Amino acid sequence: MEVVVAVNPAAPAGEAIARNTLSAIFGMRLRAWENGTPIRVFVLPDNHAVHVMFCKQVLGVFPHQYRTAWDRLVYSGTGQAPLEVATEEEMRARLAGTRGEAPVVVGSEEEMRARVAGTAGAIGYLSRKMIDESVTVLAVE
Amino acid sequence: MRGRPSNLPWWPALVLWLGLCRPALALELFEGFQVHGFLSQGYFLTSNHNNLFGQSTRGGSLDFTEIGVNASWVPRPNLQFAVQGLSRRAGEAAEGEPELDFALLDYTAVATEDRRIGVRFGRVRFPFGLYNDTRDVAFTRPSILLPQSIYNERTRELAISGDGIMLYGEERSTWGNLALELGPVLARVDNENSELALLFGDFPGDLENRWSFIGRLMYSTPREALRLAVTGVRLETDYNPRLAFPDDLGPGKDLFEPVIFSAQYNAESWSLTGEYARRPIKHEGFLEPGFDFDIVGESYYIQGIYRIDPHWEMVVRYDVLYSDVDDRDGTKTEAATGLPSHLLFAKDWTVGVRYNITPSLMARAEYHNVYGGTLFLFPQDNPDIFATEKKWDIFALLLSYRF
Numbered sequence: 368m369e370v371v372v373a374v375n376p377a378a379p380a381g382e383a384i385a386r387n388t389l390s391a392i393f394g395m396r397l398r399a400w401e402n403g404t405p406i407r408v409f410v411l412p413d414n415h416a417v418h419v420m421f422c423k424q425v426l427g428v429f430p431h432q433y434r435t436a437w438d439r440l441v442y443s444g445t446g447q448a449p450l451e452v453a454t455e456e457e458m459r460a461r462l463a464g465t466r467g468e469a470p471v472v473v474g475s476e477e478e479m480r481a482r483v484a485g486t487a488g489a490i491g492y493l494s495r496k497m498i499d500e501s502v503t504v505l506a507v508e
Numbered sequence: 509m510r511g512r513p514s515n516l517p518w519w520p521a522l523v524l525w526l527g528l529c530r531p532a533l534a535l536e537l538f539e540g541f542q543v544h545g546f547l548s549q550g551y552f553l554t555s556n557h558n559n560l561f562g563q564s565t566r567g568g569s570l571d572f573t574e575i576g577v578n579a580s581w582v583p584r585p586n587l588q589f590a591v592q593g594l595s596r597r598a599g600e601a602a603e604g605e606p607e608l609d610f611a612l613l614d615y616t617a618v619a620t621e622d623r624r625i626g627v628r629f630g631r632v633r634f635p636f637g638l639y640n641d642t643r644d645v646a647f648t649r650p651s652i653l654l655p656q657s658i659y660n661e662r663t664r665e666l667a668i669s670g671d672g673i674m675l676y677g678e679e680r681s682t683w684g685n686l687a688l689e690l691g692p693v694l695a696r697v698d699n700e701n702s703e704l705a706l707l708f709g710d711f712p713g714d715l716e717n718r719w720s721f722i723g724r725l726m727y728s729t730p731r732e733a734l735r736l737a738v739t740g741v742r743l744e745t746d747y748n749p750r751l752a753f754p755d756d757l758g759p760g761k762d763l764f765e766p767v768i769f770s771a772q773y774n775a776e777s778w779s780l781t782g783e784y785a786r787r788p789i790k791h792e793g794f795l796e797p798g799f800d801f802d803i804v805g806e807s808y809y810i811q812g813i814y815r816i817d818p819h820w821e822m823v824v825r826y827d828v829l830y831s832d833v834d835d836r837d838g839t840k841t842e843a844a845t846g847l848p849s850h851l852l853f854a855k856d857w858t859v860g861v862r863y864n865i866t867p868s869l870m871a872r873a874e875y876h877n878v879y880g881g882t883l884f885l886f887p888q889d890n891p892d893i894f895a896t897e898k899k900w901d902i903f904a905l906l907l908s909y910r911f
Contacts, residue, residue, distance in 0.1 A: 405585050438648045443633040
C-alpha cells in the first residue's frame with residue numbers, strides 16, 4: 368500500500384511539498400498556505416493503518432508522538448487539533464441508523480476524501496488506490 | 509471526615525456512559541472553533557494510616573475527580589483565543605471548586621515551516637518539565653499519579669498556571685529543533701494548598717505573588733525521538749501577616765528557584781523518561797524560629813513505558829524526592845523539631861497498566877510501593893501527622909473519558 372498526500376484542488380499548494388512543511392502542517396504549527404489561506408488538516412484515527420503508515424513512512428514519526436503533541440496543544444491552550452474523520456465503525460453505525468435503504472459500508476478513507484475534496488484549504492492523506500479527480504496529490508520532496 | 513453520599517460511584521458510571529455512548533470526536537462548532545474536554549474518576553486505596561485523596565485507608569476513596577472543558581478559536585491563522593475551566597476533587601485539599609485554568613490570547617508574529625515566534629497574554633499554563641503543560645489530563649499522563657518528585661500534588665496550584673506574558677520561539681533545522689518559552693508570570697499563591705506547601709501551615713495572613721519568571725528550553729532531534737529540556741523558575745512570594753508577631757508570622761519572603769532537567773527517548777513501542785530537579789528554597793523575614801531557612805531540595809525519577817499493542821500499555825518507575833539535601837532521611841529535622849523524619853522525603857516504586865478501551869475512553873490500574881516517606885501526602889487528609897507511617901502502599905484505579 369502506498370500513502371499519498373492529498374489536498375483540496377483549490378488549495379494553493381503547487382504540485383509538491385517539502386517534508387519539513389508537511390511536518391509543520393501536521394504538527395499544527397503552520398496554519399496558513401503561502402498566500403494566507405487557512406490550512407485545514409484532516410487525519411484518520413490513531414490506529415488506522417493508513418494513518419500509521421503516513422506517520423511512519425511519510426513523516427518519519429510514530430503515531431503516539433503526534434498524539435502527544437496534539438494533546439499538548441489542545442489541553443494547554445497553545446494550539447488546535449487536526450480534524451479527525453469518523454472511524455469505519457462510526458460510519459457503519461451512522462448508516463445503520465438511517466431508515467430505508469440497506470446500509471452501505473463506507474470506509475473512513477472515503478470520508479477523508481470527501482472532506483478534503485469539500486473543504487477549502489484542506490490537506491489529508493489517502494492510500495493511492497483511493498485517489499480520484501476530486502482531490503489533488505502532492506509529491507513529497 | 510465526610511461520609512458524603514457523593515462517594516457513591518456515579519462518576520465512573522457517567523464516564524463509562526460518555527465513553528461508550530458518545531465516542532465523540534472533537535467538536536468543531538464552526539470553522540476554527542473547537543471544544544475539547546475530559547472527565548476522570550479515580551479510586552485510591554492506601555495502607556498504614558496514610559490517606560491520599562480522602563479517607564483512602566479503609567475501603568479506599570473515590571474522592572478524586574478531574575473535569576475540564578476548553579474552547580479555542582482561531583479567527584486568523586496567526587491569532588488564537590483559548591480558555592479552559594477545571595473542576596477537581598482531590599480529598600480534603602480540592603473540593604471541586606471551578607477554576608480558570610487558562611484564558612489566553614496567542615499571537616504568532618512569524619510562522620514558516622521551520623520558524624515560529626509569538627507571544628501569549630493572559631492566564632497561561634506554565635511550561636515546566638515534560639508533563640506539567642497538561643498535568644490534569646489523564647490521557648497525557650504516564651500514570652494515574654504523576655511522578656511526585658517533579659509534579660508534587662501539594663505544589664500543584666503553584667506550578668499549574670498563572671497570569672502573565674509568555675514569549676515563544678521555535679527553530680527547526682536538519683540538526684534538530686529548539687523551542688523556547690519564557691516569560692514573567694504571577695503564580696496562583698493565594699490559596700490554602702500553596703500556603704501549606706510554602707509555609708507548612710495555614711497562618712492568619714495571606715500570600716501575595718510577586719512577578720516571577722519561568723522559562724523552558726527544549727531540544728529535540730529532527731524526528732523528535734530524543735527530547736531534552738531544561739526548565740528554570742524563579743518564584744517569589746511575599747507573606748502579608750494579619751496579626752502582629754508572635755500571634756502571626758513576620759512579613760516574610762519565600763524564594764523558590766527550581767531547575768529541572770528532562771530527557772525522553774521515544775521508540776515505537778517504548779519510551780524512556782527521566783527528570784531531575786534541584787529545588788533551592790529560601791525563607792527570610794518570618795521572625796518565627798525555624799522559619800527562616802535556606803535549603804536545597806532534590807528530586808528525580810526514571811520511567812519506562814512499554815506499548816504492548818494499541819490497547820495495552822505498561823509503566824514502571826522509580827521516583828525519589830528529598831526536601832533537604834542536608835537532611836535526606838529527615839533525622840536532623842526530627843531531632844530539632846520532634847516531627848516524624850519521614851515527612852521530609854518520599855521514595856516510590858510504581859508499576860501500572862493502561863488499557864485504551866476506545867480512543868476516547870481509557871482505564872488504568874497501578875500499584876505504588878512507597879518504601880519510605882510521606883512528603884507528598886496532604887496535611888488536610890492526614891490531620892494527625894504522627895499517625896502516618898514511613899512505609900506504605902498505594903493501589904489506584906482510574907477511568908477517563910476525553911473529547
